[in-house]
Amino acid sequence: MNDAELLRVENLRTHFHAHDRTVKAVEGVSFSVRQGSTVCLVGESGSGKSATAFSILNLIPKSLGRIVAGKVLYQGEDLLQIPARRLRGILGNDIAMIFQEPASALNPVYTIGNQLTEVLRAHQRCTPREARRQARELLDRVGIADAERRLDDYPHQLSGGMRQRAMIAIALSCRPKLLIADEPTTALDATVQSQILALLHELQQETGMAMLFITHDLSVVAEIADRVVVMYAGRIVEEGNVMQIFDTPWMPYTRGLLKARPQLQPGRAFPRRLSAIPGSPPELAHLATGCSFRPRCSHAVADCARKMPELDMADGHSVRCSRWREIAAAAEPEVAA
Numbered sequence: 001m002n003d004a005e006l007l008r009v010e011n012l013r014t015h016f017h018a019h020d021r022t023v024k025a026v027e028g029v030s031f032s033v034r035q036g037s038t039v040c041l042v043g044e045s046g047s048g049k050s051a052t053a054f055s056i057l058n059l060i061p062k063s064l065g066r067i068v069a070g071k072v073l074y075q076g077e078d079l080l081q082i083p084a085r086r087l088r089g090i091l092g093n094d095i096a097m098i099f100q101e102p103a104s105a106l107n108p109v110y111t112i113g114n115q116l117t118e119v120l121r122a123h124q125r126c127t128p129r130e131a132r133r134q135a136r137e138l139l140d141r142v143g144i145a146d147a148e149r150r151l152d153d154y155p156h157q158l159s160g161g162m163r164q165r166a167m168i169a170i171a172l173s174c175r176p177k178l179l180i181a182d183e184p185t186t187a188l189d190a191t192v193q194s195q196i197l198a199l200l201h202e203l204q205q206e207t208g209m210a211m212l213f214i215t216h217d218l219s220v221v222a223e224i225a226d227r228v229v230v231m232y233a234g235r236i237v238e239e240g241n242v243m244q245i246f247d248t249p250w251m252p253y254t255r256g257l258l259k260a261r262p263q264l265q266p267g268r269a270f271p272r273r274l275s276a277i278p279g280s281p282p283e284l285a286h287l288a289t290g291c292s293f294r295p296r297c298s299h300a301v302a303d304c305a306r307k308m309p310e311l312d313m314a315d316g317h318s319v320r321c322s323r324w325r326e327i328a329a330a331a332e333p334e335v336a337a
């Protein structure tokens with residue numbers, strides 16, 4: 001592993017079992033996250049983003065599915081192979097996760113203060129008084145007004161946006177080196193969403209934390225990403241730095257996602273939705289041979305049905321499309337706009 005690399009995922013494969021079918025939710029996913037950087041995992045619903053995140057943390061319930069192959073190297077240690085106790089230690093100290101729905105992460109029977117101080121005390125062995133002071137400071141930090149009083153509130157007494165902030169405070173209380181955030185702002189209104197993104201960015205600048213940020217919202221990606229990993233039907237179909245992905249996307253799927261993004265236009269009250277990608281993502285239990293995006297791709301030719309293209313790489317930008325060179329050569333300028 002290279003020095004600045006904090007996490008490296010290698011050839012990860014995760015399958016779910018449902019009604020006698022095998023759903024290949026993650027198929028040969030590899031990428032890395034460097035210290036202090038933000039990697040965004042994007043793709044339509046069902047592309048395997050959450051399954052990738054849960055697999056990284058080795059949190060796929062055995063009753064639902066299995067990680068059938070791959071490595072998740074965190075500072076060189078494979079999280080899929082280490083003893084459960086060691087994994088719990090890393091997840092409690094170095095890696096934190098926040099989810100779309102804070103209700104599932106906050107315990108309804110404990111106050112926000114209890115939940116925060118418990119983590120702080122476990123990590124720092126400080127006095128209850130000192131833990132409460134730090135907890136108040138953290139709530140302040142995540143923009144919860146009247147933090148002293150809010151410490152004694154139960155999760156149900158907070159608004160959705162405040163619960164999300166409280167969950168972020170709890171996740172950050174152990175000063176993680178890596179934060180895995182799965183659609184953490186999707187359920188929030190646009191103002192709260194941008195406040196939370198700004199807050200995460202600020203904290204990242206302060207602490208040098210890296211982020212793996214899962215979202216289907218490309219405007220969020222444009223705001224925060226250093227690198228972007230695009231998933232389709234369980235596989236990475238394009239990966240590059242944020243400029244490569246937004247300015248010169250090679251994969252027709254990525255180009256489709258960018259074109260479908262609602263964009264604000266000067267003088268228009270409502271964003272204009274340019275064009276949706278036709279069709280819908282494939283059934284992962286019944287994938288045909290060849291490129292999975294082929295049935296929805298306007299560039300597809302007969303050869304695309306023959307076999308799944310490999311990831312092809314140039315200048316740190318990779319793409320899974322056998323026609324990418326022709327497509328890039330004939331690039332439509334409006335995609336970059």
Ligand SMILES: Nc1ncnc2c1ncn2[C@@H]1O[C@H](COP(=O)(O)OP(=O)(O)OP(=O)(O)O)[C@@H](O)[C@H]1O
Pocket residue numbers: 016017018023024025043044045046047048049050051052064216284
């Ligand atoms: N417990 C499960 N049993 C069977 N299939 C599952 C299970 N969990 C996820 N899947 C399937 O795995 C695939 C990937 O799901 P995943 O939740 O990772 O997608 P996603 O990209 O995170 O989507 P979203 O943006 O909607 O969260 C989907 O086809 C989904 O139906």
